[in-house]
Amino acid sequence: MMGVVEFVSYQPVKRGHFPGVGFSLGIVLVAIVAILSGTDPLMAAAVAGKCGTCHTMHNSQNNAALVHAGTGAKWTAGSLTGGSSTDPQSYLLTTDCVGCHSNSAADTIITVSGARIPIVFNSVVPTNPLAGGNFYWVATAGGNDTTKGHNVRGISAADSNLAGPPGPPGAGCEPCHTTLTAAPVKPGGFAFVMNGGCEACHVARHHAPGSGSVVVGKDDGWFRFLGSTMEMAATNSNKTNAGVTGIEDPDWEQTSAANKHNVYKGTVNVYMSGGMGSGLADSAVGQVCVGCHQTFHRYMTDAGQYLITGSWIRHPADVVMPDADDFRGTPPTSTPAYNPIAPVAKQAIVAGDQNTPTVALGSDVVMCLSCHRPHGSPYPDMLRWDYRNDCKAWEGDGLHPNCGCLVCHTAKDDIL
Ligand code: HEC
Ligand code: HEC
Ligand code: HEC
Numbered sequence: 001m002m003g004v005v006e007f008v009s010y011q012p013v014k015r016g017h018f019p020g021v022g023f024s025l026g027i028v029l030v031a032i033v034a035i036l037s038g039t040d041p042l043m044a045a046a047v048a049g050k051c052g053t054c055h056t057m058h059n060s061q062n063n064a065a066l067v068h069a070g071t072g073a074k075w076t077a078g079s080l081t082g083g084s085s086t087d088p089q090s091y092l093l094t095t096d097c098v099g100c101h102s103n104s105a106a107d108t109i110i111t112v113s114g115a116r117i118p119i120v121f122n123s124v125v126p127t128n129p130l131a132g133g134n135f136y137w138v139a140t141a142g143g144n145d146t147t148k149g150h151n152v153r154g155i156s157a158a159d160s161n162l163a164g165p166p167g168p169p170g171a172g173c174e175p176c177h178t179t180l181t182a183a184p185v186k187p188g189g190f191a192f193v194m195n196g197g198c199e200a201c202h203v204a205r206h207h208a209p210g211s212g213s214v215v216v217g218k219d220d221g222w223f224r225f226l227g228s229t230m231e232m233a234a235t236n237s238n239k240t241n242a243g244v245t246g247i248e249d250p251d252w253e254q255t256s257a258a259n260k261h262n263v264y265k266g267t268v269n270v271y272m273s274g275g276m277g278s279g280l281a282d283s284a285v286g287q288v289c290v291g292c293h294q295t296f297h298r299y300m301t302d303a304g305q306y307l308i309t310g311s312w313i314r315h316p317a318d319v320v321m322p323d324a325d326d327f328r329g330t331p332p333t334s335t336p337a338y339n340p341i342a343p344v345a346k347q348a349i350v351a352g353d354q355n356t357p358t359v360a361l362g363s364d365v366v367m368c369l370s371c372h373r374p375h376g377s378p379y380p381d382m383l384r385w386d387y388r389n390d391c392k393a394w395e396g397d398g399l400h401p402n403c404g405c406l407v408c409h410t411a412k413d414d415i416l
């Protein structure tokens, strides 16, 4: 990518107008990428902006260290501030994962010298949290409630209730399979340092070409950089063969609607375990979760997940939404509206599936992210709605006035 000039802009463009139907303005990604031999010219680059925003050649400016990293590092009005460390970072970066993705104000997308940065940790209550939620509620320097998100190094202390992930795969390999707050370690049998923290789930590939509205795969750095961290740990290569596919909403669902959202990959296959990324064999986003919370799913074989009577012993995940009255919505239809408060996943994603406004009953599946935000939320167990109280979600956004459970179980809405 060196020496390449890029210009990426997002322009609202008027879409075709259908008679009698009020049609909203669409967002069309216009990407002009200069001279990228071998690369689709319509693809946007994953990162844009000046090298110096994100990299420092000597970690020195006027003979003072430039890096802001570690707990407390964040963007404040366009500059990196705070942090417990000024040590040089890998890839000559000016900060670490947490620092670059944190903001002292409430905005969840910021632009610094042309770089458009998605924020996952705000120092104050975030205005429009992105699809993965926000670490504000779990952070020691934020809401400080360990039940409301994953406790991650640089953001919060270890969970006060949980010594490890509920429903682990057995082995307690540090740091990922114990606590995501642990310092990097080099487990026995592995030749490489394992970072944990954000990198327990993400394999960063910031210079991989982005995907626009097509299905992201290996060459694009996988959906939201969800490559196999197990494979990365074993091979030390960030171009992992296993990873999650999907279609990425261009503003990370900062705004979302039935016809504007991510498209998630699910599966109905029984998960396999052959180690080193085989856990992601179907490229489904729920398989990332199940790597650390294995028994919360129909793990390996169906045995143990059903009672002999045929009922589930845990809420099903990666199971088809039945084309039955209980799920058909009000008034009943065989294609109820898609609701980003309780998203479903597709077993196979093809071009044209972006922003699909309906749920395909009999085909789409319920998954871990139907009910949970992977980073954190205002609610216990990082749920997408307030299950303990009135079940409502993201107060004030008007997306769903009722309980998130009822987005799918539509026939039960006479209860609340
Ligand atoms: C918006 C932030 C950002 C900008 C701007 C940026 N980089 Fe990076 N770069 C990163 C991050 C984060 C990594 C960490 C490794 C990864 O994610 O692959 C990285 C990694 C790298 C690497 C090593 C890994 C690789 O993919 O080869 C090189 C070399 C590099 N950047 C060069 C550049 C150059 C040259 C520029 C300017 C043309 C630039 N970067 C602009 C964020 C940025
Ligand atoms: C437990 C696994 C996990 C951990 C730990 C984790 N992430 Fe994520 N992250 C995800 C998943 C899954 C998504 C996709 C969410 C979606 O699209 O619904 C995501 C999405 C993102 C996005 C895109 C914005 C969004 O909300 O969709 C960014 C940026 C990001 N993560 C950065 C980070 C950083 C920085 C850290 C560490 C502070 C981190 N993540 C820790 C699983 C994780
Ligand atoms: C110096 C700044 C910087 C650092 C350091 C950095 N990121 Fe990012 N990251 C960015 C920017 C800018 C983007 C937005 C790229 C885009 O427009 O798709 C991004 C995007 C992401 C995404 C979303 C990718 C997608 O598909 O939209 C994830 C996940 C992520 N980063 C994780 C990480 C992790 C994990 C680390 C540490 C290994 C890290 N980042 C370090 C600047 C940074």
Ligand code: HEC
Binding pocket: 169, 171, 172, 173, 174, 175, 176, 177, 187, 189, 190, 194, 195, 196, 199, 200, 201, 227, 228, 229, 230, 231, 233, 272, 273, 274, 275, 276, 277, 278, 279, 280, 287, 288, 289, 290, 291, 292
């Ligand atoms: C960098 C974080 C990380 C480290 C270190 C790590 N794991 Fe994992 N593990 C994961 C994630 C994430 C998944 C699910 C996604 C995947 O398979 O890559 C997973 C999945 C698994 C699975 C089930 C699926 C599969 O791929 O077989 C087993 C078993 C497992 N890990 C055992 C271990 C053992 C044993 C160690 C130590 C030798 C270890 N892990 C080290 C993050 C990690």
Ligand code: HEC
Binding pocket: 146, 147, 148, 149, 150, 151, 152, 159, 162, 163, 164, 165, 166, 176, 177, 178, 179, 180, 200, 201, 288, 289, 290, 291, 292, 293, 368, 369, 372, 373, 374, 380, 381, 382
């Ligand atoms: C790399 C391992 C790892 C992966 C992958 C992972 N988790 Fe976790 N999870 C943990 C650990 C460790 C804990 C316990 C400590 C904590 O809360 O951070 C935990 C706790 C939780 C909790 C309870 C939170 C609380 O504090 O009560 C929920 C809910 C959860 N995870 C959901 C998910 C979902 C959904 C995914 C997939 C997006 C996922 N996890 C992926 C390691 C993981």
Ligand code: HEC
Binding pocket: 165, 166, 286, 289, 290, 293, 296, 297, 315, 316, 317, 366, 367, 368, 369, 370, 371, 372, 381, 383, 387
């Ligand atoms: C239908 C909604 C739903 C789905 C789907 C779902 N969960 Fe949950 N999860 C919940 C609720 C609600 C709780 C709170 C505890 C309870 O009510 O049992 C919870 C609690 C948890 C906990 C905390 C358990 C503890 O001991 O504190 C973890 C971990 C977790 N879920 C992981 C997952 C994973 C991994 C998946 C996907 C395989 C998943 N969940 C799918 C609704 C769901």
Ligand code: HEC
Binding pocket: 310, 311, 312, 313, 315, 316, 319, 320, 321, 322, 342, 343, 344, 365, 366, 367, 370, 371, 387, 404, 405, 406, 407, 408, 409
């Ligand atoms: C994204 C859609 C979705 C959401 C959200 C959802 N469910 Fe479900 N639920 C399903 C599907 C699919 C099934 C399996 C139905 C089947 O195969 O008969 C199911 C089954 C169930 C069952 C019956 C299990 C059995 O033994 O047959 C209960 C009880 C249930 N859900 C409760 C809840 C509760 C409580 C919530 C909110 C915390 C919730 N669900 C949220 C999709 C969802």
